[in-house]
Amino acid sequence: MTKKLILGLVVCLVINFSSHAQSKSEPYEGLKEWQDTKEQRIEWFNEARFGMFIHWGLYAAAGGLWNGEVYPQHYSEWIQAWAKVPSKEYSEVLKPQFTVENFDANYWAEVAKDAGMRYVIITSRHHDGFSLFNSEEPFALHNDVTGGTNISPKGRDLYGELVSAFKSQGLKVGAYYSLLDWQHPDSYEGFQFNENKKGYTPNHQIYKQYLYNQIKELALNYETLDVLWPDFSRKDSEGEAWGTREILKDLIKWRPNILVNNRFWNGLENKNGDLGTPEKYVPPTGLPGMYWEASHTMNESYGYSKHDKNWKSFDKIMELFVETVSKGGNFLLNVGPDEKGELPQPAIEILEQVGKWMAVNSESIYGTSASPFYGLDWGYCTQKPGKLFLHVFESPKSGVITVPITNEVKNAYPLAETEFSLATQRVEGSVELSLSEKRYHQGPQLYVIEYIGELEVSEQKVASKEDGSIVLTADNAKVSSSNGIYIKGASHNYPDKPNCIAGWSNKEDYVSWNINSNRPGTYKVLINYIPEENKSGQVEVLVNEKPLRYQLSSSSTNKMVEAEVGNVELTQAELGSTGIHVALKLHQVQGDELPEIQGVRLVPQK
Ligand code: GLC
Numbered sequence: 001m002t003k004k005l006i007l008g009l010v011v012c013l014v015i016n017f018s019s020h021a022q023s024k025s026e027p028y029e030g031l032k033e034w035q036d037t038k039e040q041r042i043e044w045f046n047e048a049r050f051g052m053f054i055h056w057g058l059y060a061a062a063g064g065l066w067n068g069e070v071y072p073q074h075y076s077e078w079i080q081a082w083a084k085v086p087s088k089e090y091s092e093v094l095k096p097q098f099t100v101e102n103f104d105a106n107y108w109a110e111v112a113k114d115a116g117m118r119y120v121i122i123t124s125r126h127h128d129g130f131s132l133f134n135s136e137e138p139f140a141l142h143n144d145v146t147g148g149t150n151i152s153p154k155g156r157d158l159y160g161e162l163v164s165a166f167k168s169q170g171l172k173v174g175a176y177y178s179l180l181d182w183q184h185p186d187s188y189e190g191f192q193f194n195e196n197k198k199g200y201t202p203n204h205q206i207y208k209q210y211l212y213n214q215i216k217e218l219a220l221n222y223e224t225l226d227v228l229w230p231d232f233s234r235k236d237s238e239g240e241a242w243g244t245r246e247i248l249k250d251l252i253k254w255r256p257n258i259l260v261n262n263r264f265w266n267g268l269e270n271k272n273g274d275l276g277t278p279e280k281y282v283p284p285t286g287l288p289g290m291y292w293e294a295s296h297t298m299n300e301s302y303g304y305s306k307h308d309k310n311w312k313s314f315d316k317i318m319e320l321f322v323e324t325v326s327k328g329g330n331f332l333l334n335v336g337p338d339e340k341g342e343l344p345q346p347a348i349e350i351l352e353q354v355g356k357w358m359a360v361n362s363e364s365i366y367g368t369s370a371s372p373f374y375g376l377d378w379g380y381c382t383q384k385p386g387k388l389f390l391h392v393f394e395s396p397k398s399g400v401i402t403v404p405i406t407n408e409v410k411n412a413y414p415l416a417e418t419e420f421s422l423a424t425q426r427v428e429g430s431v432e433l434s435l436s437e438k439r440y441h442q443g444p445q446l447y448v449i450e451y452i453g454e455l456e457v458s459e460q461k462v463a464s465k466e467d468g469s470i471v472l473t474a475d476n477a478k479v480s481s482s483n484g485i486y487i488k489g490a491s492h493n494y495p496d497k498p499n500c501i502a503g504w505s506n507k508e509d510y511v512s513w514n515i516n517s518n519r520p521g522t523y524k525v526l527i528n529y530i531p532e533e534n535k536s537g538q539v540e541v542l543v544n545e546k547p548l549r550y551q552l553s554s555s556s557t558n559k560m561v562e563a564e565v566g567n568v569e570l571t572q573a574e575l576g577s578t579g580i581h582v583a584l585k586l587h588q589v590q591g592d593e594l595p596e597i598q599g600v601r602l603v604p605q606k
Helices: 003-023 032-041 043-048 076-082 087-097 105-115 158-168 204-220 244-254 314-326 345-364 572-576
Strands: 050-054 119-125 172-178 227-231 291-296 330-335 379-384 387-392 400-403 409-414 424-427 430-434 445-451 470-473 478-480 486-488 500-502 510-516 521-530 535-543 546-552 561-570 580-591 596-604
Touching: 032 043, 032 244, 043 172, 043 291, 043 330, 050 105, 105 158, 105 345, 119 158, 119 227, 158 172, 172 204, 204 227, 204 244, 291 314, 314 330, 314 345, 314 379, 330 345, 345 387, 345 445, 387 400, 409 424, 430 445, 470 510, 521 535, 521 546, 535 561, 535 596, 546 561, 561 596, 580 596
Parallel strands: 050 119, 050 330, 119 172, 172 227, 291 330
Antiparallel strands: 379 387, 387 445, 400 430, 409 445, 424 430, 470 596, 478 510, 486 500, 500 596, 510 580, 521 561, 521 596, 535 546, 535 580
């Protein structure tokens, strides 16, 4: 072979290798030191389970409005994009309004601590390119787009004040850091809102260096950096697009115990970093095989919004919190302080309530792991070795809940009154627990079962509701899937969507439920699904093998409907002996697949 040919081959190989490496990043860009230390670095995070997210920046002064116009979009920190404001104007209007006159970092840290939070993630800078920390980068100190990117008042460093305050309360501290930049001429978004200099081609190399340097500042110029929370990537800009390998290589030397989320890479559930980052939804079956943290807002917006009054109730927050932890995740609850540095009053009130609940029940949160059960009738479960923590959201009138385990029980008690032993009974392969009559506090009541031996989970049964109806959902279904159907949850675009059975085109896949009821008679069978274009077909509901067929229609409404499938008779004999078994099967698919199905309801008829 000639020298030229060999050289050609080598070049080819290198090109091939690097293009492959670019299209599919390895975890941590292949850096072993991250992989090898993961379990030890993540320990505190798994123990903590509960953190505060803070979105604070110039956008707080806009409060979701621009020039008097309300932008109803959920993310007020995106106001610059919604209203298409050039960076210069954005900066000139908002900097003077961002007075932070009532800001007290210690107070924020106390609020978080009192709520039971164990860590905080602070927006060190957001997509607008402005930062709460005092960067010494030349572009940050002075640029001809806006003058500069640092927004702390003279003599102060807002980020630094927060780091010290939270650290002195004993919380771990992380920095949210935007990879997007609407201000920097060399970023990937370039000058999208700004007038570009004639013929200027962005130099991403300069931008990558800027990211590297600023992350170095966050790591080294402050008392601590326990988590780096970069945000966010797309298919066409992820991994090496940000110079991730260089950053990670040094970051772990600067801060050997640091965690990094997965947003240097594309996809909220990608497995490339230490943590998955579902946004505004709880993954229905957790994220097996990875550590994760779901962030939620208390109203709709992350950043402060004057017009967003859609505050979640304390009960809703508790449900999101407990559901997340019961599925193996951490709960990162957001606050969006205003331009004066004040936390919104409704947020303070919610956090106070959470704090009261945590003061009694935190043992059922810190250091617990995911529930051994899927959907339970009465609430959620978390566990520690030898202990089940039962979070009862809906106590039945009977005052008795069923726990599907066959173990012998050592002790059972309310977490609020540990010396008060509760009666348990072993029936048909499960344990019945008599709840205490007292309500100890607002929010879910907490019961502990201490059991003997290795945990043995038995077959779960769905109990009928007080009115006799039987509600069978994607959450309490047993899913039999050949890699086809799965439970699809809400998403950050559709946060209120209930969990549904999705991806159904294979006849072998089905879902089923076992039911506990003692009410014989005629039941009306109803099905809940979300009609969608190009998705339809026939399903079969089998109640104790008796089939009922139903044609699911397709339309573009994309809104949940409830349709009548037919009637079914349940006899006393069936209820007593075999029990009731319901299966939902695919009979025939038209179009791509079946529409998403939330579940089936059986309603007793007079
Ligand atoms: C997002 C948004 C952002 C928000 C965040 C929270 O990707 O762009 O505004 O800060 O994630 O998870």
